[in-house]
Amino acid sequence: xxxxxxxxxxxxxxxxxxxxxxxxxxxxxxxxxxxxxxxxxxxxxxxxxxxxxxxxxxxxxxxxxxxxxxxxxxxxxxxxxxxxxxxxxxxxxxxxxxxxxxxxxxxxxxxxxxxxxxxxxxxxxxxxxxxxxxxxxxxxxxxxxxxxxxxxxxxxxxxxxxxxxxxxxxxxxxxxxxxxxxxxxxxxxxxxxxxxxxxxxxxxxxxxxxxxxxxxxxxxxxxxxxxxxxxxxxxxxxxxxxxxxxxxxxxxxxxxxxxxxxxxxxxxxxxxxxxxxxxxxxxxxxxxxxxxxxxxxxxxxxxxxxxxxxxxxxxxxxxxxxxxxxxxxxxxxxxxxxxxxxxxxxxxxxxxxxxxxxxxxxxxxxxxxxxxxxxxxxxxxxxxxxxxxxxxxxxxxxxxxxxxxxxxxxxxxxxxxxxxxxxxxxxxxxxxxxxxxxxxxxxxxxxxxxxxxxxxxxxxxxxxxxxxxxxxxxxxxxxxxxxxxxxxxxxxxxxxxxxxxxxxxxxxxxxxxxxxxxxxxxxxxxxxxxxxxxxxxxxxxxxxx
Numbered sequence: 001x002x003x004x005x006x007x008x009x010x011x012x013x014x015x016x017x018x019x020x021x022x023x024x025x026x027x028x029x030x031x032x033x034x035x036x037x038x039x040x041x042x043x044x045x046x047x048x049x050x051x052x053x054x055x056x057x058x059x060x061x062x063x064x065x066x067x068x069x070x071x072x073x074x075x076x077x078x079x080x081x082x083x084x085x086x087x088x089x090x091x092x093x094x095x096x097x098x099x100x101x102x103x104x105x106x107x108x109x110x111x112x113x114x115x116x117x118x119x120x121x122x123x124x125x126x127x128x129x130x131x132x133x134x135x136x137x138x139x140x141x142x143x144x145x146x147x148x149x150x151x152x153x154x155x156x157x158x159x160x161x162x163x164x165x166x167x168x169x170x171x172x173x174x175x176x177x178x179x180x181x182x183x184x185x186x187x188x189x190x191x192x193x194x195x196x197x198x199x200x201x202x203x204x205x206x207x208x209x210x211x212x213x214x215x216x217x218x219x220x221x222x223x224x225x226x227x228x229x230x231x232x233x234x235x236x237x238x239x240x241x242x243x244x245x246x247x248x249x250x251x252x253x254x255x256x257x258x259x260x261x262x263x264x265x266x267x268x269x270x271x272x273x274x275x276x277x278x279x280x281x282x283x284x285x286x287x288x289x290x291x292x293x294x295x296x297x298x299x300x301x302x303x304x305x306x307x308x309x310x311x312x313x314x315x316x317x318x319x320x321x322x323x324x325x326x327x328x329x330x331x332x333x334x335x336x337x338x339x340x341x342x343x344x345x346x347x348x349x350x351x352x353x354x355x356x357x358x359x360x361x362x363x364x365x366x367x368x369x370x371x372x373x374x375x376x377x378x379x380x381x382x383x384x385x386x387x388x389x390x391x392x393x394x395x396x397x398x399x400x401x402x403x404x405x406x407x408x409x410x411x412x413x414x415x416x417x418x419x420x421x422x423x424x425x426x427x428x429x430x431x432x433x434x435x436x437x438x439x440x441x442x443x444x445x446x447x448x449x450x451x452x453x454x455x456x457x458x459x460x461x462x463x464x465x466x467x468x469x470x471x472x473x474x475x476x477x478x479x480x481x482x483x484x485x486x487x488x489x490x491x492x493x494x495x496x497x498x499x500x501x502x503x504x505x506x507x508x509x510x511x512x513x514x515x516x517x518x519x520x521x522x523x524x525x526x527x528x529x530x531x532x533x534x535x536x537x538x539x540x541x542x543x544x545x
Contacts, residue, residue: 004205004209007022007204007244010175011175012173012175014175014176014180015204016088017173018204019051019239019244020051020243023052023246024048029049030049034081035250035268055088055089062090063093067095072095073118073119073121073122074112075229076123083099086160092173094180096182098116098196099183099229100230110134110137111194115193117140118138122147123146123147128144144156146158146159148161149161178200178201181390182201183199195395196394197333198390204240204244205386208245209356210337214356216301217245219246224268224272225242232330232331232332233306236335250268256282265296269298270296271300276520277310280304280317281449283316284455288320302324304325307522310350314349328340329422333388333408334381334387336387338355339354340354350446352414353422361416361422363377363378363416377413379414380408382406413426432461444459447499448491451487458515473507473509474514476510
């Protein structure tokens with residue numbers, strides 16, 4: 001493990017300590033840590049001194065409530081300041097801390113809280129009904145904390161403000177080893193219940209390094225990561241990476257709104273912006289006149305994560321923002337960026353880029369054989385990177401199944417070209433086998449987006465008696481455009497020429513929207529379930545921004 005002596009001092013790996021106390025010790029107590037912009041126009045500023053004080057209060061509250069190292073605690077809140085102070089405080093108290101999307105329903109909450117045997121949860125009064133409805137099915141849940149209650153509701157539904165008033169402002173973080181469990185994120189598979197991806201405090205090493213080397217964050221930057229804290233990007237790069245560097249962040253609690261987003265970029269002088277392809281594709285649908293009104297002279301870099309970046313989005317970024325948009329690839333399980341485009345590395349539009357220094361990817365056949373350049377196979381990683389997940393919490397057998405032939409099997413398929421660039425082809429269960437030819441849904445989706453009038457696309461393989469699988473494309477149309485026979489013909493010809501004749505969809509389905517999860521990934525399994533009329537499985541991660 002490559003330890004950074006400026007980050008890890010005297011063996012202290014604690015994420016909460018590093019993001020608050022260490023920054024204050026560096027003389028940054030008075031520096032703004034975050035501009036927090038509420039969904040209804042409210043605005044607050046927090047310094048690193050504020051974060052240190054309030055996270056310490058929260059850690060003391062947890063000790064008062066008899067939480068101890070390794071207890072599981074969840075945060076179930078929208079993006080408000082309490083999320084960040086409580087998360088960092090829970091890290092200081094060495095709790096296993098799970099982050100939940102604020103729009104989760106009762107079943108999604110039950111799946112996660114029950115599976116993890118959560119001891120406590122932090123939420124608000126308006127969300128309490130969901131928890132009370134499932135409370136009797138959660139025998140391990142001992143405490144519910146409310147951020148907006150002025151007094152305790154019952155003996156186990158407590159007012160956080162009241163407890164915080166009574167708590168000391170100083171907390172001495174216990175010496176925390178690299179392998180101490182830290183963050184718990186639940187992933188949603190195509191079948192079965194979601195699994196908890198458990199990370200350790202050592203993850204801060206790679207989150208810090210990639211924030212510095214890939215996102216290229218500097219001390220005087222103003223950084224905005226649009227990802228929700230319920231997603232791994234929202235913790236790895238909306239909390240840990242930038243604050244471990246002492247960088248000022250903007251956190252916005254509102255929904256997507258093109259003009260509002262560009263006002264934020266302009267007003268706060270954003271220098272580095274990290275967002276999702278879905279958001280960028282939505283911006284592409286807007287009237288370009290909107291963007292012409294804003295001046296972004298300080299914006300230095302734009303990065304994207306969550307779904308492969310279509311070449312058309314890169315073209316749009318250059319034309320509208322005057323910037324390259326750099327695609328980054330990682331997973332909940334990897335904890336930090338693994339393969340990426342970044343400033344200084346020429347972009348090949350549509351490529352994932354090249355590995356981060358020290359990361360060892362390879363393209364591997366099902367039998368463990370290493371495949372040569374330009375040969376599609378399983379995208380695998382050599383285990384041992386600092387932010388590698390420690391387990392699927394309480395599901396060790398499933399965890400072991402992810403490691404074969406000495407590799408971590410990502411579940412993605414890709415190929416590497418002769419220059420060392422990696423090219424994403426799809427999830428291993430998404431790749432379409434039509435008449436013996438393997439078709440990447442991403443390639444077809446990208447080709448569809450090049451057609452005038454098409455706003456979004458999703459492509460699946462469906463059973464076919466003749467072809468084994470046929471290509472089926474789902475599209476949404478831009479405002480004022482409609483699907484007709486002329487466009488149908490043009491699209492078929494375009495895909496045939498752009499990708500291959502075998503990749504040409506046999507069927508097109510026009511939808512109002514393409515289902516995506518909260519990181520912006522196209523939920524192809526939902527499209528397939530809709531087409532086949534089968535059970536969609538877990539839909540708790542579905543988003544419709």
